[in-house]
Amino acid sequence: MSQSTFTRRGLLRSSAALGAAGVAPSFFVRDAWAQDFTNNPGNGSSVTLGFNVPQSGAYADEGADELRAYTLAVKHLNGEGDGGMLNTMKPLSLKGNGVLGKEVKFVTGDTQTKSDAARASAKRMIEKDGAIMITGGSSSGVAIAVQSLCQEAGVIFMAGLTHSNDTTGKDKRKYGFRHFFNTEMTGASLGPVLESNFGKDRNAYHLTADYTWGWSQEGSIKKYTEALGWNTTAAVRTPLGAGDFSQYITPVLNSGADVLVLNHYGKDMVNSLTQAVQFGLRDKNVGGKDFQIVVPLFSRLMAQGAGENIKGIFGSTNWNWSLTDEGSAAFVKSFGAEYGFPPSQAAHTTYCQAILYANACEMAGTFNPCEVITALEGFKFDGMGNGATEYRASDHQCFKDVLVVRGNENPSSQFDLLEVVQEVPRSQVEYDPSLLGGELGNCA
Amino acid sequence: MKMFKLSSKDMMLMLVLSAAVLTMPIWLVPFGAGYPDLMQKFAIFGLFAVGFNILFGLTGYLSFGHAAFLGVGSYTAIWSFKLLSMNVLPAVMLGTIVAGLFAVLIGYVSLRRTGIYFSILTLAFAQMCYNLAYSVLTPITNGETGLRVLRDDPRVLDNMFGVVQEGSPVGSLFGVNMQGYPGFYFCAVMLLIGFFISLLIFRSPFGMKLIAIKSNQNRMRYTGFNTRPYLLIAFVISGMYAGLSGTLMAVTDPLAGAERMQWTASGEVVLMTILGGMGTLTGPLFGAVLIKYFENIFSAFNESSLLEIFSFLPEPLQHFVVTIVHPFVGEGWHLTLGALFMIIVIFLPGGLVEGFGRLSKKFKSKPTQKSE
Numbered sequence: 001m002s003q004s005t006f007t008r009r010g011l012l013r014s015s016a017a018l019g020a021a022g023v024a025p026s027f028f029v030r031d032a033w034a035q036d037f038t039n040n041p042g043n044g045s046s047v048t049l050g051f052n053v054p055q056s057g058a059y060a061d062e063g064a065d066e067l068r069a070y071t072l073a074v075k076h077l078n079g080e081g082d083g084g085m086l087n088t089m090k091p092l093s094l095k096g097n098g099v100l101g102k103e104v105k106f107v108t109g110d111t112q113t114k115s116d117a118a119r120a121s122a123k124r125m126i127e128k129d130g131a132i133m134i135t136g137g138s139s140s141g142v143a144i145a146v147q148s149l150c151q152e153a154g155v156i157f158m159a160g161l162t163h164s165n166d167t168t169g170k171d172k173r174k175y176g177f178r179h180f181f182n183t184e185m186t187g188a189s190l191g192p193v194l195e196s197n198f199g200k201d202r203n204a205y206h207l208t209a210d211y212t213w214g215w216s217q218e219g220s221i222k223k224y225t226e227a228l229g230w231n232t233t234a235a236v237r238t239p240l241g242a243g244d245f246s247q248y249i250t251p252v253l254n255s256g257a258d259v260l261v262l263n264h265y266g267k268d269m270v271n272s273l274t275q276a277v278q279f280g281l282r283d284k285n286v287g288g289k290d291f292q293i294v295v296p297l298f299s300r301l302m303a304q305g306a307g308e309n310i311k312g313i314f315g316s317t318n319w320n321w322s323l324t325d326e327g328s329a330a331f332v333k334s335f336g337a338e339y340g341f342p343p344s345q346a347a348h349t350t351y352c353q354a355i356l357y358a359n360a361c362e363m364a365g366t367f368n369p370c371e372v373i374t375a376l377e378g379f380k381f382d383g384m385g386n387g388a389t390e391y392r393a394s395d396h397q398c399f400k401d402v403l404v405v406r407g408n409e410n411p412s413s414q415f416d417l418l419e420v421v422q423e424v425p426r427s428q429v430e431y432d433p434s435l436l437g438g439e440l441g442n443c444a
Numbered sequence: 445m446k447m448f449k450l451s452s453k454d455m456m457l458m459l460v461l462s463a464a465v466l467t468m469p470i471w472l473v474p475f476g477a478g479y480p481d482l483m484q485k486f487a488i489f490g491l492f493a494v495g496f497n498i499l500f501g502l503t504g505y506l507s508f509g510h511a512a513f514l515g516v517g518s519y520t521a522i523w524s525f526k527l528l529s530m531n532v533l534p535a536v537m538l539g540t541i542v543a544g545l546f547a548v549l550i551g552y553v554s555l556r557r558t559g560i561y562f563s564i565l566t567l568a569f570a571q572m573c574y575n576l577a578y579s580v581l582t583p584i585t586n587g588e589t590g591l592r593v594l595r596d597d598p599r600v601l602d603n604m605f606g607v608v609q610e611g612s613p614v615g616s617l618f619g620v621n622m623q624g625y626p627g628f629y630f631c632a633v634m635l636l637i638g639f640f641i642s643l644l645i646f647r648s649p650f651g652m653k654l655i656a657i658k659s660n661q662n663r664m665r666y667t668g669f670n671t672r673p674y675l676l677i678a679f680v681i682s683g684m685y686a687g688l689s690g691t692l693m694a695v696t697d698p699l700a701g702a703e704r705m706q707w708t709a710s711g712e713v714v715l716m717t718i719l720g721g722m723g724t725l726t727g728p729l730f731g732a733v734l735i736k737y738f739e740n741i742f743s744a745f746n747e748s749s750l751l752e753i754f755s756f757l758p759e760p761l762q763h764f765v766v767t768i769v770h771p772f773v774g775e776g777w778h779l780t781l782g783a784l785f786m787i788i789v790i791f792l793p794g795g796l797v798e799g800f801g802r803l804s805k806k807f808k809s810k811p812t813q814k815s816e
Contacts, residue, residue, distance in 0.1 A: 055775050108746050110775065115590045115701045123481035123697075124740055127624070141589045145699060148592065152614060152623070210578065211588030239578055240588050439595070 037368050038154040039130045046103040047367065049074070049354065050131030052122050052146060053160065057113035058241040059138035059266040061301045062346040066136060066160055067108060068339055069347035073354035076334070077104045084334040085355060088327040088383035093362035100361060107131060113138065113240070115145035122146050126153050132367055133158060135353050138266070138346065139240075140164030140213035147176035151441065156369050158353035161346045163265075163297055164213040165220065168397035169436030174443050175369060177376055177396045179356065180349045183213070184431055186296050186316045187220035189402040189424035193314060195228045198259065198292055205257035206235035207248055207272060209264050214240075217263040221296055225261075233257040238264070238272075245272040249279050258286040260293045269295060270305035277309040298405055301344045303417035310407035310417060317403045319348040319385050320418050328385040342415050352384050356391075370443040388426070394433040396440070402429050454643060461639065461726070465632050469625065476741055480624045481696075485736045487631035488692045491638045493716040493728030495685020498642055499678050500714070501723035502651060504658035508563045508710050509550065509570030513543040513683040515577065515705035517690025519584065522591045522700045525615065529601035530593075532615045532622055532630070532695045536688065543687020544680055551679035555672060558661070570710055577702035590701035615695040627696040634692060638685060639729070645681070646725055654678055686713075715781075719788055721795025730796045738781050745773035 041047045051070045054063035075081045079096035086094060098104050107129040109121030118137065125131040134150055135158035137143035143162035150157035151173040159167055159178040163186070168178050204225055208214040214237065222232055233255050238248050249272070252260055260281060264272050276282075276293060284291035295302075298315030321332045321342035331351065335343040343351070357372070360379065364371040377393035386400035405418040450458070464471075468486065472478035477486075496510055520542040521535040528534050554565040577585040585591055593613045602608075615622040622630055645651045656664055657671050664671050694700055703709070716735050721727025750766045750773065757765060772780045792798045 107744070110743060114703050115699060116703060119697060119699065120481060120485070120740065121744070124479065124744065127479035127481050128476065145590060145592075149697075209588075210582075237579075441595075 037370075039126065039132045041102060041130075041132060041367055044102065046105045047099055048125075048129055048131050049104060049106045049357075050109065050122065050125030050129065050134040050136075051106055052109045052111055052118060052125065052134055052136040053350075054113045054138045054142075055110040058268050059113050059161075061305070062138040062161055062266060062299070062344065063111070063136075065301060065344045065347040066138065066350040069335070069343060069351040070106065070135070070354055072335060072338055073351045073358075074104050074106055077355070077358050082334045082337070083330075085327050085331050085351070085384055088330050089355065089359070089381060090383045091381065092359065094355070094359050095362070099358045100365070100367070104358070111137060111139070111142050111146075113142060115141055118142040118146050119149050122149055123153075126150075126155055131155065133357055135350065135357070136160045137162055139211070140167055140216070141211045143167050143178075144171045144212060147171070147173050151175045154369060156357065156372060158357050160350045160353065162213070164216040165436050166212050166216060166438075168395045168438075170438040172395050172397075172438040172440055174373060174396075174440045177353070177356075177391065179352050179398045181316075181318050181400070181402055181429070182397065183217040183220035183296070184436070185402050185429040186217070187224035188429045188431070189404055189422075190221070190294075190296060190314065190316050191224035191228060193404045193422060194225065194294065197314065199289075200229040202230045202259050202289070202292075203233045203255075203257040203286075204230050204259045204261050204294075205233045205252050205255055206261045206263060207245070207252075208235055208237050209240050209268055210237040211240055213265070214263045217296055218261075221261055221263070221294075230259075238268075241268060243271060245275050246279070248272075249276050249281070252276075252281065253279065253284070256286065258289045258291055260291070262293065262295045263297075264295070265297055265299075266302065267305065269302050273306050273309050273313075298418060299345050300342075300415065300417055301346070303407060304414070311409050313407045314421070315405055317405050317418065318345045320345065320403055320405060320420060321348075322416065322418070322420065323385060323403075325383075325385060325387070327383040331385060348385060355384075356381075373443055392433065394440075395436070395438070397433075399426050399430055401426050450643070450647070454647065457725070458636075458640060458643065461729075462636050465636060466629070468632070469628070475737070477737055480628045482736065482740050483628045484631050484692075484696045485740070486733050487628065487635040488689050488696075489713075489716065489732040489736055490729045491631075491635045491692070492686055492689035492713055493720070493732040494635070494639055494642050495682045495689070496713045497682075497717050497722065497724075497728040498645060498654075498685070499682040500717055501728070502646070502654035502658060503675055503678050505555075505558070505675065505679070506563045506714065507554075507566040507679070507682075508707065508714070509554075509566030509568075509573075510682070510686045510713055511705050511707070511709035512550070512570035512573040513547055513686035514690035514693070514709065515573060515700070515702065516546050517543045517687030518694045518700035518704055519577075519591060519690075520687070521691040521694035522593060522698060523584075525593045525599075525613070525694070525698055526597040527600060529599055529607070530613050530616050531601070531607075532617050534601070535615065535695060536634075536691050539691030539694070540684050540688045543690065544684040546687075547680040547683025548676070551676050551683065555675050555679060567707060567710070570705060571707060574702055574705040574707075577705060585700070585702055587702070590699050593698040613698065615698055622695050623697075631692050631696065634688065638688065639725075643725060650674070650677075715785060719785060719795055721797030724795065724797040727795050727797040734796070735781065738777050742773050742777040742780060743775070747774075 053066045054060055076084045076086050078098050107125050111118035122134050133156045138161045140162040143159045147157045157176045165182045165184050206218050208218040218235055236248055262272050281291050293313050295313055295315040298317045303310045332342050360372045360375040361367055364375040376391050379391045382388045389398050389400040391398055402424045403420050404422045406421050408417050408419040411417055468483050469478055499505055517539040521539040524535040524538045550569045554562055620626050653674050661671055716731035717728045720731025754762045754765050
């Protein structure tokens with residue numbers, strides 16, 4: 001080290017070199033404002049959509065089904081296959097030749113059910129693959145994170161499976177749209193059914209996935225059950241993807257509660273419900289009342305995972321394949337023909353989102369997000385499986401009928417797991433947009 | 445101050461590296477990696493690994509908890525965005541300093557043990573931070589949802605100077621938004637400064653002492669040399685590097701989640717360092733770039749993109765090749781990485797740097813053989 005001297009001259013020399021090297025490449029910075037909006041497909045023959053779904057983690061099953069639905073939607077948009085819901089949707093501007101005459105292509109990414117990974121993969125789609133729209137997400141935490149990223153990037157985000165109020169509530173964004181329902185609607189639709197089945201005098205114990213969706217779900221169920229006169233014994237938060245819930249279920253046994261509300265989804269719900277049943281909760285009798293379990297957000301994929309344990313348990317769902325209206329039938333038929341089994345609610349909502357986006361572009365006559373947003377805001381449509389539906393302009397939330405379901409006692413097939421108890425009309429679940437707060441912000 | 449001066453060889457290295465890093469947007473394009481988000485990751489994780497190497501490479505102390513400092517840096521930066529200003533400079537300074545303070549605490553306790561016990565202690569501290577972020581500290585960390593910058597945060601300094609941003613708030617350096625390419629250049633400059641400091645440490649008597657600790661700490665102690673302060677300084681420096689990397693993650697994308705502190709993140713930086721070549725100057729950089737490249741590019745291949753790649757083959761063969769390759773890309777990119785890691789550890793214990801060395805030796809020795 002004898003030749004080493006930290007001289008003024010040496011420092012100057014090295015910093016000058018650094019500086020020179022630093023200035024040079026800034027000439028190569030691409031001018032982001034050269035195009036009038038992000039990822040303008042211009043005169044190209046194709047347009048790219050980004051499908052960002054969980055391929056690993058607690059919601060991987062839902063993610064896989066979402067991806068199937070997206071692939072199917074792209075086929076139908078490009079005029080391949082039997083057209084699915086394009087045959088039943090009203091009003092329809094799509095012509096079955098892609099979108100605005102451009103062939104639809106897509107790229108996929110794995111959100112890993114983590115905000116960081118989801119944003120990285122969405123950024124890759126926007127920056128590298130030139131995606132004009134991002135859709136997907138099987139977790140509200142991820143959906144909210146990606147939605148705000150898309151707002152910054154100026155790319156439309158069509159939320160997939162996200163149920164938290166916040167997605168179109170306090171974290172709503174001008175560029176984000178949600179077809180799926182939310183916990184407020186779940187509470188409003190489930191409340192009366194719980195009252196008529198379990199009565200007004202109950203003690204509820206909540207187990208809640210510890211993130212935005214769980215909190216939102218817990219809040220809504222508390223709000224509506226306490227309005228009935230129920231008492232909330234305790235609400236315990238559990239980490240997402242915990243796997244083993246026995247340490248959370250043991251305290252329920254001696255808490256004096258007679259209803260367990262599982263604010264879990266995906267594999268978490270499969271595990272917690274299975275363990276709750278194994279611990280004998282359903283055979284318990286508290287103060288002369290049968291112990292009950294409620295799973296506010298239900299899906300067929302979860303029912304399949306939970307097997308026998310699901311029988312007779314109440315919950316709500318956005319859509320179920322057993323619906324017999326024209327749109328549902330057409331979708332179930334083409335999904336079944338493609339993959340050999342019926343679609344889940346996750347598949348349904350993501351399929352609808354892809355079609356709705358494409359239709360809005362066709363209506364607007366451009367891919368310019370601001371005009372597409374205007375086309376979607378207040379858009380009323382029918383024939384997509386949920387009856388008459390409206391994309392409310394003030395919060396970009398779809399309003400439609402909600403299904404209250406129960407685990408089927410006598411399933412006729414391995415997919416016939418949910419029995420629709422009631423189709424709760426849209427008017428009963430509607431609320432004032434100011435209830436959930438938030439601000440949409442502006443376009444570009 | 446006779447300790448710091450760079451030999452001309454090191455100057456060359458610094459120049460070549462600066463040129464290579466700053467021209468990334470050009471030469472990475474053919475590899476499909478020339479987009480800002482991934483290049484930011486290259487720079488950020490490169491910096492993380494370079495800092496980690498100061499501890500692991502020089503002293504041989506294997507920390508399994510460096511992700512904790514990364515997380516602390518991220519959270520501090522976001523709080524600086526929320527409370528002080530969207531300007532990145534306060535965030536960078538605070539993030540680095542707070543991570544440094546954490547490193548003093550954790551290092552002071554953990555460095556009382558060596559070898560595997562040290563690793564386990566650091567791992568335990570990191571997992572503690574991770575679990576705290578998820579449970580008790582949710583008012584500070586916002587739990588699973590992650591901490592975000594909101595429009596109506598106080599931002600005292602911005603309000604004082606009347607700086608107003610339109611739309612959703614993003615990190616900025618005096619009006620230049622730190623996203624996309626500007627964000628990358630900011631990270632790249634930080635990386636180069638970090639690398640320069642690491643170079644100085646490697647060449648300094650201080651670095652020499654750290655290497656001496658690695659080779660035989662007992663002998664150092666017998667000669668009456670107190671090693672612990674040196675170890676602690678090395679630990680804190682590398683913790684500050686990690687904190688700076690965490691801050692940069694928040695700078696380029698104003699969101700912090702607890703998953704950054706998970707043990708897998710700590711393990712990743714160990715992999716990067718070993719893959720590139722521990723104890724070498726540039727090795728960790730190569731390792732970081734390689735792993736991030738795999739994570740972002742390989743994981744994005746799906747069946748249809750594979751079919752496109754192999755479309756030059758006749759149809760049956762094309763499907764056969766795709767069936768074979770498919771498990772190794774997409775969700776299976778970890779598998780490829782694992783295999784690569786094994787190959788490198790078994791055949792190139794010195795990592796990629798050793799591989800490059802052997803290659804260049806081969807090329808250099810060839811002409812001399814001919815002349816003989």
